[in-house]
Amino acid sequence: MNKLDEIDFSILGYLQENGKRSYTEIAKLLSVSEGTVRTRINRMLKDGVFEFIIHMDPNKIGLNVQVIIGISTKLGLQEQIARTLNQFQEVRFVGAFSGRHDLILQAYFKNNDDLVHFVNKELANMDGVISVDVSIELKQYKDSFSYIVK
Template sequence: MSKLDTMDFAILGYLQENGKRSYTEIAKLLDVSEGTIRTRINRMLKENVFEFVIHTNPNKVGLNVQAIIGISTKLGSQEKIADQLNQYSEVRFVGAFSGRHDLIIQAYFKNNEDLVHFVNKELAKMDGIISADVNIELKQYKDSFSYVQEKNA
């Protein structure tokens, strides 16, 4: 993978502000050709620096309950459990962590009943889970996928 330079970071910054921004507009903002922007974006896409995604507001699509669930697993079961969790559409994130829990997941549900079903039926049937610590989001203060600060080349 090639190293990102200030222009790459500037391009990423402009795309994070508005993912529908045209290559021509970014080129004007950075005082370079549209071809330069296109080439750099295509390279960064090919090298998996970023991807274009639609970030949906869960509440607007009927997913009103967000849970962060810490899962403790039997030794040797972590990867198997993570693979099983990946199959659930409700689960948005699965990560292995050091500390109190072996896995932490973020999941969205229509209502509390769906969350209870997921914990008591789906998680309960997974061999290798020792315990699940369920935390429900009460209020959200920030939800961002913006990691790039610099946008001036």
Template sequence: MVKLDDVDMSILQLLQDNGKRSYTDIAKRINVSEGTVRTRINRMLKERVFEFIIHMDPNKIGLNVQAIIGIKTQLGKQETIATKLNEYPEVRFVGAFSGRHDLILQAYFKNNEDLVNFVNKELSKIDGILAADVSIELKQYKDSFSYINNQE
């Protein structure tokens, strides 16, 4: 398990607020050297504490339908099905959950027709899927990858 101290958490918070922030700016804000910031960031990247990504607005790139799909799987096939679902570019997230659905996935589509095709043609090809419960996002209230409270 990675041990993060207050300096690491401060760096993460500043990067979360603005991922383009320079090492020099971060160093000044938390009163450490630029070398310390560079070393800490490189260590956290290597240990996969975080990654730099571009977070796009799906609607602005033509993905107008977001679906959350709950999947009921045949016993013993959950892992194989999850691995197969990872191969689809439409699928952004796959996770195993307790409760009514064995797997829950989040996927984005250009339109409802593409979603229907995915469910009826692609999911139906995967051996071991017993049922799929599709929910379409009607309105979004929050979409965030922030995990650290902003204390600035």
């Protein structure tokens, strides 16, 4: 992977502000050619620096219950459990952490009944899960995928 320079970070910043911004507009803002912007974006996409995604508001598509679940696992089974969790459509994020929980996941559900089913049927029947700690989001103050600080 190539090292990112100031122009790359500027391109990322402009795309982060508005992912529909044209290459021509970005080129004008940076005083470079459209070809330069196109080449750099294609390189960064190829290198996996970023990807174009659609970020939806879960509440507006019927996913009204957002949770963070901490999971304690039996030694040696953390990765197996993480791979299993990855297969659930409701699960948006799974990560291994230091601290009280071995795995932490973020998931979205249509309602509390779906959450209860997930915990009591799916997680409870997963070999190696010792305990779970469910935290339901009450109010959201920030939801961002922005990593570039201007």
